[in-house]
Amino acid sequence: MSDDIIEKSPKVNYQQLIMDGLWHNNPGLVQLLGLCPLLAVTGNVVNSIGLGLATLFTLVISNASISFSRHWVRKEIRIPFYVLVIASNVTVIDLLMSAWLPHLHLVLGIFIPLIVTNCSIIGRAEAYASRNAMLPAIVDGMMMGLGFMLVLIVLGAMRELIGHGTLFENAAVMFGDGAEFLTVQVIDDYKGFLLAVLPPGAFIGLGFLIALKNLLDGWLEKRKKSSVSVIPVAVENIS
């Protein structure tokens, strides 16, 4: 069986896992997976954090359980199995949120159940969790989830700032009544720029974020090239 090959996987490079999830293979900026919630929910920071956390938990739990059960699931039925696992996780998170964060649950609405269809989750299950041990799978899920959440928050902050001139509007929905002090009116007497809050603003904003990431990558590449080329050799030795 293919299990032999899987078990022979070399020592896990956690540093690379972290960098991949947060930057080099970021689900939102590089893989461009899960764009539907990414674009739909990022109208403000609080919604972004809410959906980001829900996605993060789903990723970690589904990666853990799929990695845990990877020896007993036959290859032929793995996709329906993933879907079942992810769907039950999401249902649990959906119910928990409606119990503990009812207002946030109301705001996010259909996008919580829709996490089931977020391709980045089934993508990680197939590409990583199903062929790696449990601990690296959990780390991978956590980092991918954090990377996704980071993009959500940055995009949400951009759109809220440009659209309404505030940050952390409705913080009470997420963190309870004590958190109202978090709301910041960044620009006083701001008239609002509706386009940023509407769907086109999400597309344009994400486009600019991806462009910014590519720009940064280009700069880093250039700096690496100009400095001495010892680093690649060192990396080869480690792995």
Next chain:
Amino acid sequence: MQFKTDKSPLGGMSNVASVMRQVLYALVPGIAVMTYFYGWGVLINIVFSIMIALSFEAASLWLRKRPLKVFLSDYSAIVTATLFALTLPPLVSWWIIVIGLFFAIVIAKQLYGGLGYNPFNPAMVGFAVLIVSFPLEMGQWMRPQFSDGHLPSLLESLTVVFNGVTDVFNTQQWDAMTMATPLDDVKTELRRGVYFSEVLQTRDYGFISGKAWEWVSSAFLLGGLWLLFKGIINWRIPTALLFVLATMAFVVGWIEPDVHQSPLFHLFSGATMLGAFFIATDPVSACTTPRGQLIYGASIGLIIYIIRTWGNYPDAIAFSVLIMNMSVPMIDYFTRPRVFGETSGRKQ
């Protein structure tokens, strides 16, 4: 990711400049009539828009490391800025113009690769962004000259544009100076259940569609006909657009009499003439095949009628042109003319 795009149907750069200059000449009668009715605001919009558009164009060309002189002297940014300025209400604040032109020149034009590569009409992208984001500011049209009130002087106009209304006029004066456009007004009245003929009786709307608008539209029609005569634009897009718009108005008006605007009202109000002759005919973002141009123009006319009649916005040139811009590659693909020597039936 880069989409493979065809070259602009226009020839070399000198050709572009002369075409764009002719378009500017053809806009002169319309601009003159608008200035006569609405005062300095129109000219301020145009001059300020051209300045801002050229700065944005120069900045993005510099960032993209393209030759500045060649692209700045082709007049394309000036035409975009002028068309954009003509769609704005006179005396609109300066920052609205800057935001609109940022989206028009930087995002819709330069980010897609500059002149000849923009899938959307830049001026209309700028206008659509503004009408979606700032409906209040974009809805305040001046009262045309001859209905009571006076037009603000040049100094007053400049102060309103750059400092804000409150520096010159109090709210009462300003309210007396602004009004909804006839297109907007008639639509509101029709929604309230007033018959079209009654609206025309209670309002002082000149011959067809408001004393200012019918003359402005006629002036743009004149400029458009001159462009047709000079062979700068093709007859297909404007004719199909106006024909379908008028036919729709006629047919719907015949089915449900007196609760819709008349065909003539549609043709001579809002930006119909400007849109048909100057905006829909943009050689970069419009269809290039003969049959495709007919389909393109007709669809724009149809969408204009649908949005004006059943939609929420009073006018719809920008949205219709943008929607059809999206369909241009498909229309062009399916209406390719048969190559000489090719038998009927397209090769797979």
